[in-house]
Amino acid sequence: MKEISEAKAVTFEEVTVVDKVWQMIRFLVVTGMIFAASFFALNYQAYTSILANVLNSEGHAEAEKILTASAADIDPDLLLPVMEGEAETQKNYAWLDFPVVPTDNRLVIPRLGRSVPLVEMGTENIEGEDWSELEKQIQSGLQMGVVHYPGTAKPGQIGNVFITGHSSYYPWDPGQFKDVFAVLGQLEVGDEYYVYYDQRKYTYKVTEKFEVQPDNVNVLQQPHDKKVSTLMTCTPVGTTLRRLIIRAEDVS
16 A cells, blocks of 8 residues: 555656646747747847848849949039030039039948938047947937947048947837848948048948957057948847947048
């Protein structure tokens, strides 16, 4: 009788352990599904942008073509047709030989189909080392486009023109550029992008593509012998685990 009771106790204990294991597995699966659903709900705009680039390849190619054409220097004769024999009129409009550029500062990346306002930040907070206020201003600037990081070189200067943008951000944020760099990883070495700054166009060719830890400040370094530009965003999309870095040289 005693042996039977002991056998039942052992059996009951074994079943309980198995049940606990299965309960743990079910908990992990359900938790994982809830996390995944929440993650994609918070970052749906960014992943929708990525998916659209993949599925709508023709539209993406057309956008790239249009932006590439718009960045090309325009023949003034196409802008202002001059009748034969009106040489004096043509001379009066010789200023049209200058390239036509946007009136605002802007970053144009034909490969990604992106034309984005470039927001200029002041440098007073860097000089005062008020980093928390600087971060607030940068986040505010990112609502209006991509941000030219304060204290870094300006386009055309020797140094590093550092530009940062969101790959994804909170859906309730009022900004319209929360996923502007969601597809930045599609840029490859050899691709070109353009920065329009103070009514001039600067052309940059990608030379490097790599990832760094969030606390790596070396990417902000300013070379003293060449003109480069850096584009930065968070990666993987929807996280702040690492930073994607696109380094390019000025080939204007």
